[in-house]
Amino acid sequence: MAGTPGSQGHARLVSGRTFEDYEHDLMLKSAVERQFQILGEALNRLSRVDSETAEKVPDLPRIVAFRNVLVHGYATIDDALVWEVARTRVHGLVDSLERLLSEAPEA
Secondary structure, three states: OOOOHHHHHHHHHHOOOOHHHHHHOHHHHHHHHHHHHHHHHHHHHHHHHOHHHHOOOOOHHHHHHHHHHHHHOOOOOOHHHHHHHHHHOHHHHHHHHHHHHHHOOOO
């Protein structure tokens, strides 16, 4: 399942971009943060409906907490952290999620 639209979309958002681009481009910043919000909400829902599968998602509680900070502004959002996660962590998570999907029984 490599190359699904989600992973391609993420790659397009951050590919060839710098942290300075992220800091100064409101549309880029909004898009990256929105993708984290969607991902965090989806994983939060997964944890409520299928805890067994949710336990297989690396760092699920941290992802949901990250989403909550972005949505509710519990603290000042650390742009450097958001960018670092977008550049270095999302691809591995997408790979893990694609692997889980490929192992799921057909509905």
